[in-house]
Amino acid sequence: MNTPDPERMAKSRLESINIINALRRGTVPAGGLERIAVGLDVEEGVIAKQLEYVEQGGGDLKFIRGEYGSGKTFLVARALEIARTRGFVTSHVVIAPSTPLHKLKGIYQQVCANLRTSGEEHAMKTIVDNWLFGIEERLLSVSGNGTEDAVLETATEREIETALSGISEMNSALAATLRTYYRANNTGDFTLAQAALGWISAEPNIGRELKQKAGIRGDIDDTIAFTFLRGLVSIIHAAGYRGLAIAIDEMETTQGLQRNQREKAYQTLVRIIDALDRGDMPRCYFLFTGTPALFEGSRGIRSLPPLYDRINVVQSDAFKNPRQPQIILSKFDTAKLELVALKVVDVYARAYTEPDRERISHRFIRAMIRKITTRFGGRVDIIPRIFLKEFVDILDKCELYENYNPHDTYDFDTEHIKGELKKEEEAVMVVTF
Incomplete structure (x- = not known):
């Protein structure tokens, strides 16, 4: 008879607690993302194949495109997690006024500051x-x-x-x-x-x-x-790692720059693409994220035809092809959110104790989604972060109090979250009087 490995069980429980803690704070967990991922099997498979090519000495990239609420941040985190399990060093850079895309020094500095291995941050x-x-x-x-x-x-x-x-x-x-x-x-x-x-x-x-x-x-x-980034990748590989995977996130902020700065930023992307295609950056993988406006807007990538030509996609039907330069994400829907909630229940059971499935029923989850969605203009894609934060709170109360019944007591009140809403969430929140 096979007995569970205590060390493996302890590691799984620790990972589960980390996931639940992150959801309580409304953030993306640092690890174990495959346990709550839904609807990304094809995209993850494409990224894994790219990483396989990169670890053999190639260089590659992918642009992830989607509206707010489509799961760009989650897919990026999941892609970097996949990379680390394959032996890559990873780095996650967020484009911001302090780190604009047209300032290569700032990008390189953030890459170095955020280097992460499977066992260590700031590595x-x-x-x-x-x-x-x-x-x-x-x-x-x-x-x-x-x-x-x-x-x-x-x-x-x-x-x-x-x-x-x-x-x-x-x-x-x-x-x-x-x-x-x-x-x-x-x-x-x-x-x-x-x-x-x-x-x-x-x-x-x-x-x-x-x-x-x-x-x-x-x-x-x-x-x-x-040049120094190329040297860093050489050191990383010679140190025993498979390569370097870099995520450049929230590139849509580039649209707000002056024209000469935008053009310089987009030329930087052309430079990276061409270096990868020439084989000048072996064992390096880039992920870029942006909203549809970044790709199609007048101040976006379309404004530089050489870049647009390199990463544009052929899209003639409903069957999206994530092997093209862009992975185009669909908005989150009710079915996906229900699946995530059920997976969170399983994670919670591993972290603490088995939740009462009668109090946390599928029927209650659907009702809870409806209540929160109603307060956000019917936008399911806007609410996952808020929903999961509320949902973990209910799981906690069910474990702590035997007489707590969310069917009878739960009602979504926005007063306690108004100070922490993101601008996209505030924009669609329905105000009640």
Whole structure:
């Protein structure tokens, strides 16, 4: 008879609690998304195939298109989760006034700041350390364990230069700073080592001492950020990971920029697409998200024909083809939300105790959806975040109080959520007097 693995059960319960905690806060859970995903099997399969190609040395991308409430953020999170389970490092960048698409340095800085592996967030240091450790291990296996420290250091520094030779031809500062980081770690100068990592990550206000010791000038700017991103991917792969998957989210904010900035932003996308197609960015995968207006509006991608031609889709019938450059998401509907609710009940059972299925019945779930949807102009696609937050609250009360019956007591009141509504949610909320 097979007995459950206690460690696996504990891990599953921890993941379940994390999911429920995130839903209580109205956010997308950090892991376990496959347990609450619905209607995305085809899209996930396409992304998984792309990642398979990328991990074999290719480069690829996908644009995810959908209105608010279509699940773009969820699909992005799920795609990055799939990437991490396959051994990729991931990074999630949100386009905003502080990180506009036309500023490559800012994009690169956010990529570095948000590097994540399957076991660690903010993983830049771990990635670089694993890479350097791998170089040392390889040198020791060739020369024997009796190699003196000074000889090993010299040989490792040569390997750093060799590994980044292609990048150094265009800019030698990356290899120089990594050598400085390696030496600083070996001598116990951790302040200098941290400064070196900060400079590689394009952090502001890095001291003059690092630049003097590394023999470099200036900082990473828009002109070299793309080169440094290529170097980062090389380091990630050499450190034992499959590659780097980057999500560039909420690109629709680009439409609000001045014309010259918009054109520069869209030209950045052309540059990325062409670099991937030429094979200049192996083992790198990009996900971009935006609303339909970004793709079709007068201030969107259509305004730059070379970009529009590269990512436009052939759409002649109701059968969407997610293998094309864009994955076009449909709006969330009642059937999908019901399925998500039932999956959340299963997750809650693993996190805490089995909910009372009579009090949390399918009939009650449908009634609850109707109550919330009515207050938001009948828009099911707007309410998933709000519904799930309310739904977890009801699950909690059913567990805590035996005499709590949501059929009799639950009534959706918007007063307690008005301060936390997003602008899209506020725009369709029905005001009652």
